[in-house]
Amino acid sequence: MPSNSNPQKCEKVKQEAKKGKFLGKGAFGEVREHGAHYVIKTEKCKSGFRKKASEFVPNVTTYRKVLSSVIKAGLAPPIKDAYECGDTCITIMKKAPGQTLTNSLHLPDAPEIIESVYKGIRKLHSLMKAPYGHGDLHSSNVLVHKTGNKWKPKFIDFALERKLARSYDWKFMKDSISQKSPKYKELTKSLEHKYSK
Numbered sequence: 001m002p003s004n005s006n007p008q009k010c011e012k013v014k015q016e017a018k019k020g021k022f023l024g025k026g027a028f029g030e031v032r033e034h035g036a037h038y039v040i041k042t043e044k045c046k047s048g049f050r051k052k053a054s055e056f057v058p059n060v061t062t063y064r065k066v067l068s069s070v071i072k073a074g075l076a077p078p079i080k081d082a083y084e085c086g087d088t089c090i091t092i093m094k095k096a097p098g099q100t101l102t103n104s105l106h107l108p109d110a111p112e113i114i115e116s117v118y119k120g121i122r123k124l125h126s127l128m129k130a131p132y133g134h135g136d137l138h139s140s141n142v143l144v145h146k147t148g149n150k151w152k153p154k155f156i157d158f159a160l161e162r163k164l165a166r167s168y169d170w171k172f173m174k175d176s177i178s179q180k181s182p183k184y185k186e187l188t189k190s191l192e193h194k195y196s197k
């Protein structure tokens with residue numbers, strides 16, 4: 001059993017995970033605020049591409065290794081703690097500022113925001129250890145915020161266990177934006193052409 005899965009600690013952290021302000025719900029669990037600077041994600045251990053509970057902590061180790069320079073560059077939130085508690089897996093990570101790209105597509109700034117995300121994907125791939133890509137890159141898995149007069153993306157919810165060609169990251173992002181906002185179909189096509197080369 002991993003050292004961070006002791007039953008008392010698990011009970012405490014499970015209770016903690018119910019307290020903060022609700023931020024989002026996915027297919028396998030939910031994310032809540034955890035103090036002012038962190039979020040806490042509770043999910044079923046056998047979720048997404050993960051088949052066994054015991055794959056969770058190794059995945060967090062992979063996240064830290066593969067993404068160390070991405071985290072340093074501010075393109076993904078660092079993970080503080082991870083717990084494997086029976087069927088429940090819990091991650092505490094830095095809170096990313098802003099809102100999802102999905103919730104930003106109606107803004108007048110949307111074309112600029114989308115371009116910042118495309119530039120971000122190019123940078124993400126250049127910093128991630130090959131052959132990894134994000135693996136589940138859609139518009140709710142990127143948060144955007146403005147610093148000064150520039151939009152900045154932060155990528156979350158990496159599916160590092162899903163080994164797909166990096167070209168799928170571009171495809172998934174393009175499809176998710178153009179399904180939600182068909183008026184950005186051409187824009188996403190031309191940005192893919194510009195940044196994925």
Ligand SMILES: Nc1ncnc2c1ncn2[C@@H]1O[C@H](COP(=O)(O)OP(=O)(O)OP(=O)(O)O)[C@@H](O)[C@H]1O
Binds near residue numbers: 023157
């Ligand atoms: N580090 C973070 N900082 C701020 N908000 C976050 C963070 N991680 C997740 N969230 C919020 O919680 C939502 C769900 O998070 P995440 O994508 O990790 O979970 P999920 O279970 O995969 O959800 P989905 O299936 O909708 O993608 C995000 O869309 C975002 O709004």
Ligand SMILES: [Mg+2]
Binds near residue numbers: 026
């Ligand atoms: Mg997600």
